[in-house]
Amino acid sequence: MPSDLFSDLTDRGLVHQSTDATALRDWLTTPGRRIYAGFDPTADSLHVGHLVAIMLLRRVAAAGHEPIALIGGATGMIGDPSGRSEERNLLSPETLQANITAVEAQIRRLLESVGQPVHVVNNADWMRGVGYLEFLRDVGKHVPLSQMLGKDSVKSRLERDGGLSYTEFSYMLLQAWDFVQLADSHDCRVQIGGSDQWGNITAGIELGRRLRSLDLHGITCPLLTKADGTKMGKTASGAVWLDPARTSPYRFYQYWINLDDHDAGCCLERLTEVPLTACQALTAERADNPAGRATQRRLAEELTRLVHGEAGLQAAQQATAVFFGAAFESLDDATLAEIFADVPSHDFARQRLDGEGLPLTEALAAAGLAATRSAARRTIEQGGAYLNNNRITDHAYRITPNDLRDRSLIVLRSGKKSYAVARFNAGS
């Protein structure tokens, strides 16, 4: 156990900025404190970028405190301008509600396993009944314009061509009010968030002091960025989501496995609960034997288990073995279909296998692994074609029922990584 929570966070590189460290440390020495982080329901799933805040809350819980996850049902209708270069598009009420439900379920699952009480609140619950005049009088009156204009999130947007709307400008008042509300209702004194949230957090601290003479605190954690400057969790095909329906456990696992050496160390420290001494050992090993990619493996394992559970991790690892050439004769259709769920598939009539059989070139082309049958032919001739992970070098090869064994599908592959599934169903 680390000497105290705040030092643990600092040691793991999770503290970017904070209010008075001594006061924070003191406040955190008493167990059962409540600490909050906000999540805006902009999509129906969290993504990898949210993991830092989630892990921060898990550490808070592990240290004996009670995390509060605030879902921005109200603020989500407005859109946070922080870290944004353009005005957000507003979500419809139905979408917003669906997002709130989905995100709440994810947050609960990720936080409740620590074993501490978890509070999930929605700021729409206290914002809904508040009238505009009332809000201006009770909240707006206490926030100096000079302070609002001084925030980076506002300044940077005002300097741009697009500017920002009054609506987005007002966002920080809502978030400030949230903090005060949680201080009232949950005796919450600390807000944590990404480094882009500093302005919004300090706005809340300021408001708490003016309205309630409260001594509120804030901690921001560094936003995860990769060494090459791009955002963590972004791939060519989009964000890496926590929802398995959006990003399969396999692709989630692979994202971490493929992480650059340079980024792996700090991700392990910031995003997992691996003890720091073990992190350091892995860093040393990384220097000695980068090819082993022990850090990436551990990282992928820890995070996949956390997000997708033990079963999800096993599925991802099984899929990994298959995708990297392992034989899979022993796997049944259902398992295979699951492993290859992400992979494009093409349906053929079962009868195509009868008689002479289906030319492999045709199957490759139809499944999208080759642009034309000529291209498929070349791939085969150059040794790049695989049927059920066995290389086929005969360009005249025809697929027959023998290749199916007792299954209804076969797995085609072109090169190292491009897979496609061919399904053979009777009747169609």
Place this chain on the structure above:
RNA sequence: GGGGAGUUUCCCGAGCGGUCAAAGGGGUCAGACUGUAAAUCUGAUGGCACUGCCUUCGCAGGUUCGAAUCCUGCACUCCCCA
């Protein structure tokens, strides 16, 4: 309105009567190497029933045994002079 240059295969760009499915580069795909990295190297790169056949070089006609290459018309792009 007058004069000039151009339009080539995914992109750039050579070719200027047969040996042209068309140089070279880029991209892409495959192979080797490798750490599921980066770099590098090799091969392939219009289609197909592939030692052959079919369809391409702005569009439509024509000359010729034979045209991406010559002629005529049309369309579009760019430059110079009004």
